[in-house]
Amino acid sequence: MKIKKRIDGLQIVSVMMFFISLVCLIITGLEGPIVEESYQFPGNFIDKESDSAWGVAVSTALKNYQVDLRYPARPWYGEPFIIQAAIKDRDGKTNSNSNAGTVPSFILDTNLDMDSVKVKPTKRILLPIHLPQTGFVQWEIAAASSAVKSGRIWISLLPVDDANTAYTSVPVLVLPVEIEMRAILGLRVWVWRGVWVGLGIAGIGLFVFWRIKKVRHI
Numbered sequence: 001m002k003i004k005k006r007i008d009g010l011q012i013v014s015v016m017m018f019f020i021s022l023v024c025l026i027i028t029g030l031e032g033p034i035v036e037e038s039y040q041f042p043g044n045f046i047d048k049e050s051d052s053a054w055g056v057a058v059s060t061a062l063k064n065y066q067v068d069l070r071y072p073a074r075p076w077y078g079e080p081f082i083i084q085a086a087i088k089d090r091d092g093k094t095n096s097n098s099n100a101g102t103v104p105s106f107i108l109d110t111n112l113d114m115d116s117v118k119v120k121p122t123k124r125i126l127l128p129i130h131l132p133q134t135g136f137v138q139w140e141i142a143a144a145s146s147a148v149k150s151g152r153i154w155i156s157l158l159p160v161d162d163a164n165t166a167y168t169s170v171p172v173l174v175l176p177v178e179i180e181m182r183a184i185l186g187l188r189v190w191v192w193r194g195v196w197v198g199l200g201i202a203g204i205g206l207f208v209f210w211r212i213k214k215v216r217h218i
Helices: 002-029 053-064 189-217
Strands: 034-040 065-072 081-089 105-114 117-120 124-130 135-143 149-159 170-179
Touching: 002 189, 034 170, 053 065, 053 170, 065 170, 081 105, 081 149, 081 170, 105 117, 105 135, 124 135
Parallel strands: none
Antiparallel strands: 034 065, 065 081, 081 135, 105 124, 105 149, 117 135, 149 170
16 A cells, blocks of 8 residues: 555656656747837938938938847847848838839948857848848847847948949948847756756656556556
8 A cells, every 4th residue: 555655656756747847848948028129210321412322312212211120038048049130111011102213222231249149141241122122131149158148230331333332331220239148057948958858758757667567566
């Protein structure tokens, strides 16, 4: 009788081990809060008296557009995450007054400035834009530590056509980025996931073992 009670108790412990590991895996798999910010292009980033006709035309065309920034606020340390910046029409639709023949093409020059991270494909990304067509750039980030990641995204404009190859880039926006890494005891999340998977497997194995042993004692 005592042996059966002991086996019952051990079975309960093994079931608890399995459910604890399952809950921990679910928690670390949940997506945290997402930061979504919109930034309008400044209306006076081009000096009409000193800059080229290309620069003035781009400045005028971008009055109806904005940059949407999106990134996770608290990703898990050890799990790559995405930072995305997209140029979009402010009203969510193509400007009917835009004429493809008069709106100049340009290159969106984006540069992610953030320390202690590995970035794919590269910190600087060039995106050709021809309004009213839009687009986006994104970086895959792998943090090298669990410290808070503060950085900036520098956005400049460059001409596309050969006639303006000597034209210097026009700085337009600086987007702040601040990310708080989630970590348990400073370890990467995949380490803990491995521990919890092992705990769950051990719980199932022990439950089966004690179940068989209980049947033999009946």
